[in-house]
Amino acid sequence: MKFSIPVPASGSALVRSRGFWLSVLLLALLLAFGVIVARSGPLAPTRVTVAKVGEGAITPALFGIGTIEARRAYLIGPTTAGRVLRVLVDVGDRVKAGQLLAEMDPVDLDERITALDASLARAGNAVTASEAQRRDAEARNQLAGINARRYKDLGDKKFVSSSAVEAKLQEEISARAGLNAAEANLSAARQDTLRLGAERDGLRQQRGNVRLLAPSDGVITARDAEPGSTVVAGQAVLRLIEPASLWVKTRFDQGRSAGLALGLPAEIALRSDPARALSGKVVRVDLLSDSVTEERIAQIAFDTLPEGISLGELAEVTLKLPTIEAKFLVPNASIKRRGEQVGVWVHRSGAAHFVVVKPGKASLGGQVEIVDGLGEGDQVIVHSEREITADSRLKVVESLAGAGK
Amino acid sequence: MINLAGRDILHSWGKFAFTGIGLGLLIGATLTMAGVYRGMVDDAKVLLTNSGADLWVVQKDTLGPYAESSSLHDDVYRSILGMPGVAQAANVTYLTMQVRRGDNDVRAMVVGFEPGQPGEPGYLTAGRQITRSHYEAVADVKTGFQLGERIKIRRHEYTVVGLTRRMVSSGGDPMVFIPLKDAQEAQFLKDNDAILNERARTAANPGLNRPGVPGLLEAIQASQASNRNVNAVLVRVRDGETPDEVAAGIRRWKHLQAYTRAQMEEILVAKLIATSAKQIGMFLVILAIVSAAIVAFIIYTMTLGKIREIAVLKLIGTRSRTIAGMILQQALGLGLIGFVVGKIAATFWAPAFPKYVLLETGDALRGFIAVMLICALASTLAIRAALRVDPATAIGG
Secondary structure, three states: OOOOOOOOOOOHHHHHHHHHHHHHHHHHHHHHHHHHHHHOOOOOOEEEEEEEOEEEEEOEEEEEEEEEEEOOEEEEOOOOOEEEEEEOOOOOOEEOOOOEEEEEOOOOHHHHHHHHHHHHHHHHHHHHHHHHHHHHHHHHHHHHHHHHHHHHHHHHOOOOOHHHHHHHHHHHHHHHHHHHHHHHHHHHHHHHHHHHHHHHHHHHHHHHHOEEEOOOOEEEEEEOOOOOOEEOOOOOOEEEEOHHHEEEEEEEEHHHOOOOOOOOEEEEEEOOEEEEEEEEEEEEEOOOOEOOOOEEEEEEEEOOOOOOOOOOOEEEEEEEOOOEEEEEEEEHHHEEEEOOEEEEEEEEOOEEEEEEOEEEEEEOOOEEEEEEOOOOOOEEEEEEOOOOOOOOOEEEOOOOOOOOO | OOOHHHHHHHHOHHHHHHHHHHHHHHHHHHHHHHHHHHHHHHHHHHHHHHHOOOEEEEOOOOOOOOOOOOOEEOOHHHHHHOOOOEEEEEEEEEEEEEEEEOOEEEEEEEEEEOOOOOOOOOOOOEEOOOOOOOOEEEEEHHHOOOOOOEEEEOOEEEEEEEEEOOOEOOOOOEEEEEEHHHHHHHHHOOOHHHHHHHHHHHHOOOOOOOOOOOOHHHHHHHHHOOOOEEOEEEEEEOOOOOHHHHHHHHHHHHOOEEEEHHHHHHHHHHHHOHHHHHHHHHHHHHHHHHHHHHHHHHHHHHHHHOHHHHHHHHHOOOOHHHHHHHHHHHHHHHHHHHHHHHHHHHHHHHHHOOOOOOOOHHHHHHHHHHHHHHHHHHHHHHHHHHHOOOOOHHHHO
């Protein structure tokens, strides 16, 4: 049985060329399909990058952030509640030790001193009076003694009656008692003077205490109260810091603070000028660590204090620990956790093998020392497109998408 | 014997090829729609896989941290570490926000994690993991960030040190990983104006700003500005322990909610993305029905267009089986070309979608079988029409 579908007149040559083009089209389609099946879906290999385990030196470093604080800061305020009379300095002023910074209102202190001065003068007069009385009593006493002796002689010779002698003897005793009393009065008057003098000195000191003086050379950082305002005992009127004592109170994550020690060199980047690296060193490692934030605290002093820094400014601190030589170094992106195990995927003859390793020190640049688990010449898988399993098909490439800059 | 179908295709191959390609694009759209649906579900699952956790411990009576907001104190993890069967427990925060780069911003889910703990990105495609405890970030490539670039989250600038892939939130937003403490701050830190307002408001409260108590106001303001909360604690159980038992212990004794992987998947797939997935699924069903109808009509009309030639064939005594075979082969060929074109097209345009489109091989196989079945079914309609044709039409016109 033979038949033909009606075709245009040009005949079989055209049909052949059509057949040719159709097969080209079909072939291209099939090719594209094949490529797609191979490149995507379950048959596609996982693209990875590998790195040879290297020998080298790493500089472990600690990174923390802190704020600039003054090692010595003073809160200057009155010791008793009172009203501020005058404030002589303002924020930013440099002051010398002992300089008068502010004064509290003394209220009645001056008047009380004047009153005490008057009392003292009066007490001085009282001493003079007592002195005179004592001299008078002494004279009476002497006279009474002479009289008594005389009457006693006369009595012995029976010229006067014994009652007259007794009267004179009694006079002598009274005169001595009068002298004693006068001496005691004088002593009391002197003590009174002393007491008033001490009281006056005390008041003068209180008067001096309302004057707020600078305890040390420094710069005023805050003026918290203005004249006329009332402050309680211990409240600050002014705040003063020693600018030479500025340091960075830095907090280091406890989990990454191993090696934190006194004297470590530090690199400090201030938020105001992050590009400029300032040098410093650890001058104190606090014994108390913050248990809430799980951070350790260390104080970093500047080698040379930069100009124009402000207290409370945020600073990033990098501490360089001593460089160590490591036999096996891998990038930290290669370290993986499977369940409780820590390991790396080693690329061996086209397949991935999970090798449990013991990581050691690490640098901030992302290099990790492997203490145990890897051998000479091993290649570890660093980057991968997806999670790797033991039966992943791998394709090693130079870099994966997005590596960019 | 000459292949009738082949000869016919050769006769009008242009028409045939373009019909096939058109059909292919339609099938491609259907496959893509299936891919969009699968991608949504996969986004939710990949979020769970990437966190590397066996258990999610969240605030009691919440479906956190993905489906609902949850807030825990950040020292809760210590007491969880003490529970039997717990190998690792780590704080984690999640916050979807705009991350600024230069003048534009990218919507991203910012994840605060602790290095070496669950929640860390499992694999990188470039760069390194975070080594500093502050101001470094690992970003998903979908964010468009480059290595070494500076990005801004709230008030701090972060350096992108690593890139990763397929780390997305359940909504498909790419993730940006930053150290936990920074993330805690970013989550709760307000802008400067708000902070100043808050300070002024506190200072205006006579109960908090008492003249006789110096330092009280400062203490209150300091306590307002700090944050000690996280969204969830990710727990990895010891090898050999069952997550369900460990979760039950945490639920009972710690008065927290703990979800296992299966429960979390249920929450994400059945609750969080349920409506939007159903929406896409509904559309997929309609698209599949429409595609099937179009394929059927194309084959039917193609046969009707050849009704004259078929009449001639019948006239010269061609057997019905041969004619039916021709129509069936053509229909299947059309389906095959359509499927291949569709698959290629879908694979090519899938990466251009803003959200993940997952073209599963299983879906492709099911699609292939469906296309072939529909073509076969449609051809029976056409065959019926062809066989009923009167040979006289060949002459009569």
